[in-house]
Amino acid sequence: MRGPLRRPFPRDWFVRKGAYRRFMVREMTSVFIGGYIVFLLVWLYRMGQGPEQYQALVEAMRHPLAVALHMLALAAAMYHSITWFNLTPAVMPLRIGEDRLPNVVVAITMGYLPWMAVSGAILWGVLR
Amino acid sequence: MADRRITLEVFRYRPDGDGEATIQDYRVPYHEHWVVLDALNWIKDHADGTLSFRWSCRMGVCGSCGMMVNGEPRLTCAVFLKDYYPSPIRVEPLINFPVERDLVISMDDFLAKLQAVKPWLIRDDEEPPEGEYRQTPSQLAQYKQFSMCINCMLCYAACPEIDGIPDFLGPAAIALAHRYNLDSRDQGQSQRQEALGGEEAVWGCTFVGECTAVCPKNVDPAGAIQQAKVASTKDWYRHVLLPWGKR
Ligand code: SF4
Ligand code: FES
DSSP states (O other): OOOOBOOOOOTTGGGTSHHHHHHHHHHHHHHHHHHHHHHHHHHHHHHHTOHHHHHHHHHHTTSHHHHHHHHHHHHHHHHHHHHHHHHHHHHSOOEETTEEOOHHHHHIIIIIHHHHHHHHHHHHHHHO | OOOOEEEEEEEEOOTTSSSOOEEEEEEEEOOTTOBHHHHHHHIIIIIOTTOOOOOOOSSSSSOOOEEEETTEEEEGGGOBGGGTTTSOEEEEOOTTSOEEETTEEOOHHHHHHHHHTOOSOOOSSOSOOSSOOOOOHHHHHHHGGGGGOOOOOHHHHTOSSTTTOTTOOOHHHHHHHHHHHTOTTOOOHHHHHHHHTSTTTTTTOOOOOHHHHHOTTOOOHHHHHHHHHHHHHHHHHHHHHOTTSOO
């Protein structure tokens, strides 16, 4: 008598299907988000150390490698944000009476519009 | 018409035998209107009476015929042979569940989780009202989608987290808990929170989203889980900020 047979999920599940792979990419982009927060903290710390230190960091950031890393982080952050915004309707369904608001409406009002507004405000602040 | 056939590669396992689980091939008559379940029933009636599998309604209502069809969790009464012909079709028991025999899985763990969330109307007052509890169409719309679940467990077989996190309640159980919490007639949210508030109960979910993709009833269990996370978080804050308040 062997009894019931255990059949666990395949260990390499995240490469097995497009949907699983896209999930994994979304998860991995958080590394860039986390990394960039650390970078911003370093940036703030250097600012506190005086103009020379700060200027040195600004110079270092002109290096092509630094620029490339920034572009990569930006792409990762975009992918992360956009995939999450598109999931908002499942997390926060909005209703008017019996009807559920269409997913695009929820994604735009809860995600994209505030995102544009905040980004626009920051851009305005920087370029002013 | 010539006698056209299609091969079914069927997972076999006998708990009382000695060999390992095997894959057995059957050449099954091919008909355009046949579903995988028809082919399994043909095997059972004409080729091999020892093959075990569950089914009942043949129309996507009872939820008992779920199996892996070419690696995807599907209701076998809703998968047509014609979508695969002439390639072979592999039929295996739902993954993430212990196999009792052949295509029959053990659902003990799922049933225990389902029971833990008390998926029924709970009232503080035991006296039923005169007639029925009334509900407006918009109150019904709040939970209707989540009430369509047929307990087919396909969502559990699509979830990469279930197997490694024993305390995770899983998609359907959480969707049903949420369904009753959203019901205007129900007063049992705090009782259900005992099950939903466990460390991994809802947080075992990383929002892979495949449960929703495979659900044959458009229940959107992944959405229900995220909404349950929001509700559980609110409950936690309420408990911490207002410890004297009602749980
Ligand atoms: S939520 Fe969908 S997939 Fe999961 S048990 Fe219910 S009907 Fe089946
Ligand atoms: S036999 Fe009932 S759902 Fe398939």
